[in-house]
Amino acid sequence: MGNNESAPAGQAAPYERERRVAVKAVYQACKVTKEVFTSLVTAETLSKKDTSPVTAADFSAQALINTVLKAAFPDDRVISEEEASDLKSPETKELKDKVVSLVQSVGVGKNLDEAGVLDAIDHGDHGSKGAVESTRFWTIDPVDGTKGFLRGEQYAVCLALIENGEVVLGVLGCPNLPFQDGVGCMLVAVKGQGSFIRALTVGAQETPIHVTDVAEGRNANFTESVEAGHSSHSDSARIAQILGVTQEPVRMDSQCKYAAIASGDASIYLRLPTRAGYEEKIWDHAAGYLIVREAGGEVTDIHGTPLNFAVGRTLRDNRGVVATNGRLHGEVIAAVQAVLAPHAAKFTVIVRKEGITAEEVAAAVEKELGLQKGLVHVSKQ
Secondary structure, three states: OOOOOOOOOOOOOOOHHHHHHHHHHHHHHHHHHHHHHHHHOOHHHHHOOOOHHHHHHHHHHHHHHHHHHHHHOOOOEEEEOOOHHHHOOHHHHHHHHHHHHHHHOOHHHOOOOHHHHHHHHOOOEEOOOOOOOOOEEEEEEEEEOHHHHHHOOOOEEEEEEEEOOEEEEEEEEEEEEEEOOEEEEEEEEEOOOOEEEEEOOOOOOOEEEOOOOOOOHHHOOEEEOOOOOOOOHHHHHHHHHHHOOOOOOEEOOOOHHHHHHHOOOOOEEEEOOOOOOOOOEHHHOHHHHHHHHHOOOEEEOOOOOEOOOOOOOEOOOOOOEEEEOOOOHHHHHHHHHHHHOHHHHHHHHHHHOOOOOHHHHHHHHHHHHOOOOOOOOOOOO
16 A cells, blocks of 8 residues: 655656656546547437447547557557457448547647557557466556446546556546546556546646545445446445445446545445456556555455456456455455355255256355355255
């Protein structure tokens, strides 16, 4: 967690240049996403559930972030989702033209031609498969919170730097998050240097942030995903009951939930498993993870195991995510386990009818529900 380490006099702080570049990249990406919302999201696109605006925002933001990163750190690897091949078919010409125009309208993209924009999008490794062999790489989620973006609510532009399996730098751009007397902010953290917040404007002053000092569950408040498909709302309600939480959960999309924990607007964030076999993507958590920890909080999986960013593009060694102000973490993990463990007993009855052995049932339940090995005990009937 943050200890506000400072460099000796006359020396730059660790990752000072990377921090400056990352802030610039996220700022440029936030500008283009706001332009997309203003120019492309309409009542008609919403009524038709048209997601092309957020697709344009994804491509445009990724192109701008990659342009900034490539100029400063040409040898660094970038892990991202989008690839330009999706824009090169005749069917996507209109979308491609929109993306090129959007990128060219913002700062570092002004001197890029069409080929340059497509090259910028592809400056990275794409998709969710394959190992990450580099010891140093950036990971991007250009628009985290698709539905929040389309509704004009919360979404985030997320950028993190990972070295030797550890997140060392994280930046979240939150264009619609209230801050001071306006809307829009950026959160920044470097490992060992604390977390900071600033307005989403050029040259804005930064302010240190810290998690709440709430020490009892009954005084805490939750933040969780808007979509029940992202995290089980019913399980969260039962966990809140165990903890004695009476406040209604604050539901929002994207890594803005991490921002709420880090800045003290909430004390508990739960992302509980909703389906078997799902592996969280590193770009969905890396920046927020560091920002919460550097603000004094804690982030683990549902067992209290630290998140492992050293095993590739997903958090395959972890199940779900729990973020808190730190003081509440043990209590929250205990409540999570108390709620999730009983699911196993219900599941075993169904599986045992298939003729599987008790040991196989226990292993299957533990794997699918993300329970620790040995937690499920099945007796022969």
